[in-house]
Amino acid sequence: MDHSNDSKPFKQTRRKFLSTTVTAITAAVMMASMPMTIQAAAPATAEVNTTGLAVTDNTVKVGILHSITGTMAISEEGSVQAEILAIEQINAMGGVLGRKIEYIQEDGASDWPTFADRSNKLLRQDKVAAVFGCWTSASRKAVLPIFERYNGMLYYPTFYEGLEQSPNVIYTGQEATQQVLAGLDWVAEEKDAKTFYLIGSDYIWPRTSNKIARTHIEQHLGGQVVGEDYFPLGHTSFNSVINRIRLRKPDVIFASVVGGSNVAFYRQLKAAGLDMTKEDFTLLTISVTEDEVLGIGGENIAGAYASMKYFQSLPNENNEAFVKAFKERWGADAVIGDVTQAAYLGPWLWKAAVEAAGSFDVDKVRAASPDIELTTAPEGYVRIHENHHLWSKGRIGHAQRDGQFKVVHETEELMEPDPFPAGYQ
Amino acid sequence: MPFSSFKDYMPRQDLLAFVVLALLLVVILPLTLDVMRLNQTGKFLSFAFVAVGLVLCWGYGGILSLGQGVFYGLGGYALAMYLKLEASTPENTRIQTTPGIPDFMDWNRITELPWFWEPFYSLTFSILAVVVVPMIVAYLIGLAMFKRRVGGVYFAIITQSIAAILTILIIGQQGLTGGVNGITDLRTLKGWNIHTDSASYALYFVCVALLFACLLIAQYIRRSKTGRILVAMRGQEDRVRFSGYDIANFKIFVFCIGAAFAGIGGAMFTLQEGFMSPSFVGVVPSIEMVIFCAVGGRLSLIGAVYGVLLVSVAKTVFGENFPELWLFAMGLIFIGVVLGLPNGIAGLYATYVGPHVDRLLDRIFGKQTPSEQTQPHLESNSQGATP
Numbered sequence: 001m002d003h004s005n006d007s008k009p010f011k012q013t014r015r016k017f018l019s020t021t022v023t024a025i026t027a028a029v030m031m032a033s034m035p036m037t038i039q040a041a042a043p044a045t046a047e048v049n050t051t052g053l054a055v056t057d058n059t060v061k062v063g064i065l066h067s068i069t070g071t072m073a074i075s076e077e078g079s080v081q082a083e084i085l086a087i088e089q090i091n092a093m094g095g096v097l098g099r100k101i102e103y104i105q106e107d108g109a110s111d112w113p114t115f116a117d118r119s120n121k122l123l124r125q126d127k128v129a130a131v132f133g134c135w136t137s138a139s140r141k142a143v144l145p146i147f148e149r150y151n152g153m154l155y156y157p158t159f160y161e162g163l164e165q166s167p168n169v170i171y172t173g174q175e176a177t178q179q180v181l182a183g184l185d186w187v188a189e190e191k192d193a194k195t196f197y198l199i200g201s202d203y204i205w206p207r208t209s210n211k212i213a214r215t216h217i218e219q220h221l222g223g224q225v226v227g228e229d230y231f232p233l234g235h236t237s238f239n240s241v242i243n244r245i246r247l248r249k250p251d252v253i254f255a256s257v258v259g260g261s262n263v264a265f266y267r268q269l270k271a272a273g274l275d276m277t278k279e280d281f282t283l284l285t286i287s288v289t290e291d292e293v294l295g296i297g298g299e300n301i302a303g304a305y306a307s308m309k310y311f312q313s314l315p316n317e318n319n320e321a322f323v324k325a326f327k328e329r330w331g332a333d334a335v336i337g338d339v340t341q342a343a344y345l346g347p348w349l350w351k352a353a354v355e356a357a358g359s360f361d362v363d364k365v366r367a368a369s370p371d372i373e374l375t376t377a378p379e380g381y382v383r384i385h386e387n388h389h390l391w392s393k394g395r396i397g398h399a400q401r402d403g404q405f406k407v408v409h410e411t412e413e414l415m416e417p418d419p420f421p422a423g424y425q
Numbered sequence: 426m427p428f429s430s431f432k433d434y435m436p437r438q439d440l441l442a443f444v445v446l447a448l449l450l451v452v453i454l455p456l457t458l459d460v461m462r463l464n465q466t467g468k469f470l471s472f473a474f475v476a477v478g479l480v481l482c483w484g485y486g487g488i489l490s491l492g493q494g495v496f497y498g499l500g501g502y503a504l505a506m507y508l509k510l511e512a513s514t515p516e517n518t519r520i521q522t523t524p525g526i527p528d529f530m531d532w533n534r535i536t537e538l539p540w541f542w543e544p545f546y547s548l549t550f551s552i553l554a555v556v557v558v559p560m561i562v563a564y565l566i567g568l569a570m571f572k573r574r575v576g577g578v579y580f581a582i583i584t585q586s587i588a589a590i591l592t593i594l595i596i597g598q599q600g601l602t603g604g605v606n607g608i609t610d611l612r613t614l615k616g617w618n619i620h621t622d623s624a625s626y627a628l629y630f631v632c633v634a635l636l637f638a639c640l641l642i643a644q645y646i647r648r649s650k651t652g653r654i655l656v657a658m659r660g661q662e663d664r665v666r667f668s669g670y671d672i673a674n675f676k677i678f679v680f681c682i683g684a685a686f687a688g689i690g691g692a693m694f695t696l697q698e699g700f701m702s703p704s705f706v707g708v709v710p711s712i713e714m715v716i717f718c719a720v721g722g723r724l725s726l727i728g729a730v731y732g733v734l735l736v737s738v739a740k741t742v743f744g745e746n747f748p749e750l751w752l753f754a755m756g757l758i759f760i761g762v763v764l765g766l767p768n769g770i771a772g773l774y775a776t777y778v779g780p781h782v783d784r785l786l787d788r789i790f791g792k793q794t795p796s797e798q799t800q801p802h803l804e805s806n807s808q809g810a811t812p
Contacts, residue, residue, distance in 0.1 A: 113705070138607070
């Protein structure tokens with residue numbers, strides 16, 4: 001063991017020396033023969049990859065790590081499709097630093113230990129330059145120590161609870177304050193809401209979001225929280241809470257119910273005669289995107305409002321091109337939710353950071369990441385904050401019967417991401 | 426020692442199997458695999474502890490437990506709690522509302538460490554808990570079931586519901602347990618970073634050493650009088666009872682041993698992966714553990730280890746290379762084994778390879794005396810009464 005440790009630095013320097021010599025000679029030869037083409041040629045591999053990543057003269061490997069089997073597959077499928085689409089588009093434009101992106105797709109199988117295992121493989125064996133993946137917070141928490149230990153770069157697409165800021169993750173979805181504050185400010189202003197009922201699934205994201213919501217309602221909006229209830233994941237009987245809602249008559253039901261529970265919740269709400277298309281109360285959700293509406297049924301949720309940063313119906317040129325390309329690639333029936341769009345940003349943000357850094361090395365990409373901006377994002381303009389989250393606009397969508405949202409509001413300014421909100425903890 | 430000689434404890438075919446396995450795990454795999462794959466093998470081997478326990482319980486005792494994940498999880502969580510407390514120093518957690526408690530508690534607005542977490546500041550207590558807590562739980566379950574002569578399918582169903590209950594409990598009480606995320610971000614053991622390459626090597630060898638300790642204990646039980654009573658019990662419970670044995674005590678004993686092994690396995694997983702998740706506690710992983718055992722051969726201790734390795738490797742290889750199809754491939758393997766190989770890989774070996782090896786050994790070491798040739802474990806599979 002000692003022996004190999006001793007010889008390692010020498011070997012590396014020798015290899016480095018060899019490769020720099022080769023590079024220098026190649027460069028000299030090229031310069032002598034055709035000085036005009038040197039600008040267009042891709043930079044030498046030795047320059048853009050000093051840390052042993054899977055980068056060749058023509059290709060660079062990245063990982064896609066989502067669940068394509070198990071209970072989460074239905075949610076994560078859109079993210080996989082978006083990431084593949086982005087990678088194909090980037091390749092069609094010539095790739096990154098003159099190298100085509102090759103992706104290695106791994107299945108997290110909706111099982112957090114499997115996510116950890118596969119990320120280990122992607123980083124340690126495949127030596128990928130970046131990973132686009134994870135969906136649930138649980139899967140992100142499972143892989144986080146591995147990304148930090150082996151210095152990988154993860155582009156994480158889901159809106160989530162915040163309270164995290166890893167040097168090895170770029171969070172392309174909204175963190176809780178962006179989503180919650182934009183939604184509550186709008187509903188207080190537009191609907192003159194005073195009383196709120198908070199309801200969510202029982203895990204970290206709804207609890208954190210509601211903690212922020214409660215503080216904001218009580219301290220900044222001068223409103224009142226008349227109820228706060230949590231239900232186990234997969235819970236399907238909401239009659240008791242619906243009765244409480246009828247008794248307390250809140251102006252706003254603020255919902256962060258996820259997964260299969262959503263279907264039961266909205267159907268039972270409708271069956272109980274709480275009609276969201278009338279103006280008696282406002283239902284504001286932070287957990288329902290176009291993807292979820294597919295399961296719930298447009299007619300069951302029509303009239304509700306969602307606070308997201310992206311809706312498929314968003315009227316701008318970037319988005320129209322994106323929706324068209326997505327449907328061409330994945331079928332005309334495909335719907336695109338908030339997370340799918342955030343996943344689509346991942347490869348583009350990585351490309352921009354790599355090009356700004358002039359290198360695939362994770363440390364350099366990280367250093368170049370703050371203030372990377374994307375003017376071509378379907379949601380509009382986004383920029384990476386120093387805290388690795390995105391500056392983006394908050395938007396409110398009004399659910400329509402056809403399963404789409406109509407955008408009724410958009411914050412004027414980009415919202416600053418604030419994963420550790422002071423005063424909201 | 427109740428054995429008249431070493432050969433009585435370890436007949437030469439068994440010895441050969443032990444030596445071959447030791448060679449594979451201690452010499453061949455560490456030399457051929459890179460550290461990441463070795464670490465992965467170590468994690469697979471943590472399930473072998475469960476499978477070895479199941480061979481005793483199910484293969485010998487006839488107790489089919491579909492809730493071994495409970496014990497695996499208890500062992501894993503016991504150690505994870507210790508590691509989490511070590512990671513949650515006030516300096517590391519100063520951004521929290523209450524520094525010094527695990528991060529997930531802070532997220533759930535808990536401001537004080539719950540009482541049952543307190544003892545896990547001690548490493549000695551935690552290591553003891555890895556073995557003892559699963560045993561106590563197994564003892565209580567065994568006491569409640571076996572003393573009332575609940576067995577067979579009913580016992581399997583009850584253990585399965587216990588697995589389901591524990592999962593719901595862990596996920597539901599997220600402020601106390603980390604919920605669906607599990608206990609994550611474990612970094613050091615007494616200041617020793619468990620994520621380095623050298624730690625991966627060290628932990629792998631610790632895992633192999635403990636596995637062999639468990640295998641030797643299991644072999645001891647199997648070859649002892651207790652082992653024979655277990656086999657007798659499996660075949661004709663009433664006959665053993667009428668001979669004056671307290672069946673329930675033997676069942677409780679072997680069930681507790683299986684639970685302790687599973688607990689050690691869980692703890693080894695926690696150390697090698699750096700986190701513990703409720704996804705090991707539930708019904709599906711518990712059934713998977715039985716499948717490991719079935720593929721290896723439920724009557725062979727060593728076979729169980731190979732079963733775990735084979736299924737896990739297949740799962741990883743298919744999973745990595747055919748992400749869309751791997752579940753089907755796994756399903757086919759299981760159907761194939763259940764239909765074609767009722768005694769698993771070990772049965773295949775005993776039928777086709779074993780006799781040749783025996784002849785070879787005869788040629789090298791001379792012929793065995795008839796008493797040594799008895800291999801009761803494979804012949805005694807017939808469940809019915811023998812006249």
